[in-house]
Amino acid sequence: MDHSTINTIKNFKVADHFIRYVQIDTQSDASSATFPSTSKQLNLSKLLVEELLAIGIKDAQLDENGYVYGTIPSNTDKNVPVICFCSHVDTSPDCSGQDVKPVIHHNYQGQDLVLPDDNSVVIRYNEHKDLAEQIGNDIITASGTTLLGADDKAGVAEIMEAARLLIANPQIKHGDIKILFTPDEEIGRGVDFVNLKHLGAQFAYTMDGEKAGTIEDETFSADAAKVTIHGVSVHPGFAKNKMQSAIKIAAKIIETLPADRLSPESTSGKQGFVHPTNVSGTVEKATIDFIVRDHLTSNLQQHEAELEKIVQEVVSQYPGCTYTFDTKEQYRNMKEILDQYPQIMEIGLEAIGRAGMKAEKRSIRGGTDGSRLSFMGLPCPNVFAGGHAFHGKMEWVSIQDMEKAVKTILHIAALWEEKSN
CATH class of the missing domain: 3.30.70.360 (Alpha-Beta Plaits)
Known part of the structure; x- marks a missing residue:
């Protein structure tokens, strides 16, 4: 399957994954001394393992520290670097993540979005500039009393859907691809106990960014x-x-x-x-x-x-x-490490372009699991997941942007194989 064919894939299930995941409360807790900081994060992690096993990822497992690992085996004779896609299951302690009720606003036409369970919570068109690029798209919000959880269940859903599509479409050639889902990213502990030797990846991409088309190689x-x-x-x-x-x-x-x-x-x-x-x-x-x-x-x-x-x-x-x-x-600015491995960003930018977007390299006024992973020996930029207005009741994401993220993952996987010997 060539790159243009990837873009013709239809019948994405990423929204189904996402809606299922956001209804599971996975809020982390900085005051907790346990790891993961809340046991309820494991409710989602266990489900992810079940779903990975169901699509044919035979080594999917949840370890004693709450990390989910899995491998999509190589289907090429080329010697391809092992890459990983990573997202976090927890949501921010800044806003309730209990009893999230996702609402789909179909065929958005530029109106202010009044959330049904609290009419005082309004996502205003003139205050959320990226809504201008969503005309005709289907936007998912929470109902007004909780955050949505697009940070980072959008990323989790996108990786899960990309895994399903790679297993179902062996004509997309790729090397070994590792999957990693972490707990406690929102409280800065996301990779405290990750087993990089077990993971076995050379390079990685977190799917934890914002606007479609962006990739970030620099953090605080x-x-x-x-x-x-x-x-x-x-x-x-x-x-x-x-x-x-x-x-x-x-x-x-x-x-x-x-x-x-x-x-x-x-x-x-x-x-x-x-x-x-x-x-x-x-x-x-x-x-x-x-x-x-x-x-x-x-x-x-x-x-x-x-x-x-x-x-x-x-x-x-x-x-x-x-x-x-x-x-x-x-954590430290991941650019200090990523500049030593320019191909990671080059492939990320090219994949976004091949998925039909204008690629934009950005800096983050924050950090991701990729910041610490990069300094632990796993260079890891951050790719968009499509969510906006994180950590609050006005959080939103469009289904179409999540689908673009899935295509970007597929293109990244295919490009690493294409450029290998």
Whole structure:
């Protein structure tokens, strides 16, 4: 089957997969000490193994850490690098993923989408610029009370459908193709226990991007910072000139952060930021969790130094109080690795073009499993999955864009075989 024939495939089942998967609650939990962080993620992972076995992927399995592995065996005599397609099963803790009710808006014509279970939730045409490219398409949303789960169940559905089509169409020549579904990506633990030796892939693609036609080879580099403030606790009835509340000190630190720069609200493009994500505590002790982000890894230390200076200056106003400042590496910009393997991106861009789209290389103001996988020895850019407005009630995806993603996977698989000896 040549590349033009791939584009003639019809009767996609990707929407059926997607609608089935989003109704399974797989929200991860950053406060959990277990792995996966929530056992309910395994409900989807077990189903995926059953479906992979049913389409003929004989080695499909769920391991003890909640990872799903599978292999689509090579059907060519060529020596083709082993590639992997990867997506995550969990949804964001930022918005409920329980009892998701997917709604299909057929033949979209540019109208605002009022979600049925909460009419105050409106996906407005003039606020979601990518809706302009969806005229005539079929858009899936949630019902207004939950997120949808396109991040990243769209990617999961696309990989599952591509696997089904590759098994059903042996005329599409390809090498060994590995499938990997991970838990806990949304809380930064997605590849903590992945077994890359067992996976056995040389290169990979996460299907976890946004707009159709895009592929991302650059992410933030990311650290976490934790500030712990030790205050002075005194009975409030006798606290005059004695109490020094760690809670109020934490609030002052946050209030002192620059508002016109170095924050998510005031930055774009390649600009980095420092962002408080959680505050907790008592009068005696309070903690602030921060994420620190920049596309240049070397800038992280600078941002952290500025943050600690703010903490130091605020705490110094309270004699008797102390603080600790701890940082932890989370992930690094995958471009540092991917630039060493240009063929991965070249094939990704060409596959998108062959699937009938104008390919666009982008940077992510965030990270994916591919960020850490790249530094673990599995170079891994991020391909579009088609979802938009992630982590909230206005999340949406079009069926046609998911179908384009499936075609892109098929073209990537075929191109690696075509360009091998």
